[in-house]
Amino acid sequence: MEVAVPEKRRPTGGAAGRLRAIKQGQLSVMNNTNVNMAGVANIGNLKICQIALEHAVNRERNLPGLVCLFGPSGFGKSMAANSVANATRAYYVQAKSSWSKKHMLKAILLEMSIKPAGTIPEMADQVAEELALAGRPLMIDEFDHVVERGMVELVRDLYEGSGAPILIIGEEGLPMKLKKWERFHGRVLSWVQAQPVNLEDARKLASIYARQLTISDDLLELLVKKANGSVRRVCVNLDQIQRQALASGLTDIDAETWGDQPLYTGEAPKGRKF
Numbered sequence: 233m234e235v236a237v238p239e240k241r242r243p244t245g246g247a248a249g250r251l252r253a254i255k256q257g258q259l260s261v262m263n264n265t266n267v268n269m270a271g272v273a274n275i276g277n278l279k280i281c282q283i284a285l286e287h288a289v290n291r292e293r294n295l296p297g298l299v300c301l302f303g304p305s306g307f308g309k310s311m312a313a314n315s316v317a318n319a320t321r322a323y324y325v326q327a328k329s330s331w332s333k334k335h336m337l338k339a340i341l342l343e344m345s346i347k348p349a350g351t352i353p354e355m356a357d358q359v360a361e362e363l364a365l366a367g368r369p370l371m372i373d374e375f376d377h378v379v380e381r382g383m384v385e386l387v388r389d390l391y392e393g394s395g396a397p398i399l400i401i402g403e404e405g406l407p408m409k410l411k412k413w414e415r416f417h418g419r420v421l422s423w424v425q426a427q428p429v430n431l432e433d434a435r436k437l438a439s440i441y442a443r444q445l446t447i448s449d450d451l452l453e454l455l456v457k458k459a460n461g462s463v464r465r466v467c468v469n470l471d472q473i474q475r476q477a478l479a480s481g482l483t484d485i486d487a488e489t490w491g492d493q494p495l496y497t498g499e500a501p502k503g504r505k506f
Contacts, residue, residue, distance in 0.1 A: 267439055268315065272312075272315045274436055276427050276432070277303075277427060277463070278316065280312070280424060280427060281312040281316045281424075282319075284299050284422070285299070285322065285371070285399050287422055288369065288399060297398060298416070298419050299399050299420065300375075300399075300406060301402075302403065302423065302425065302426065303404055303425060304403065305462075306463060307427070307428065307429070307462065310373050313399070313401050323343045323363075324371045324373065325373070326373040327374040327378050328374070329380070329381075331381055337355040337359060340359050341359060356393070360389070360394040363390065363396035369398065370398045370399070371399045371400075372401070376402045376405075376406055379409045385416065388416045407423050428460075429459055431449065431452055434453075434455055438452065441470035441474070442471070442473060442474040444478060445483065448487065453487075455473075458495045458496075460498070462498065472496065473485065
């Protein structure tokens, strides 16, 4: 399906300022504190997501504008993408397993506050035109669903019709899945790997999920080890430790005090015998 390329104009108002700031490296979702203004922990993958988007926005003329951020489930990709989208005013949608082409285009147009037209080609033209005129990037999370539903070429049409930066986010195997779609795969400017949670991330997460408790680094290191890279598992364990510590009247805790109490690892519990 071909998407008509609209006549382009410079973005205006707030969008223009945001786009200039991204290009000049002045707009950052990060700050020097553990938590940003949106209340999200400033973990490493937040910065990685921001850099990935900046790479697409700041690319040289005639270079492709698709960027892929990928990594295992639980690494905090969606949280990071949402926070970066809010800070940069990028259009953000999270794909669903039940989506058809029509559903995907409607979701993007809803994010753009545009009333959808009647047909898929008309809606694709609407999205491409808005991307070209607004000067705002598009971020599509859970992109594995887009691949599995056979909608990759539709996203390429949106890119070709607008020239807008598009950041796709998905699971660890997403780059290999996209090899089947050669025309899309060849337009990816960079493949950006989400990184496993580390001690510095755990410290910042503790300021949100265990804010009433002081947790020593040796216990945080244990959480990172047990998490196997997952930000989500660290968050679950921080909440669990705080609840149990406060119930015991503690305001600080270390690995020795925690002892051999169980921690969440993501593994399914073994079946019980009666």
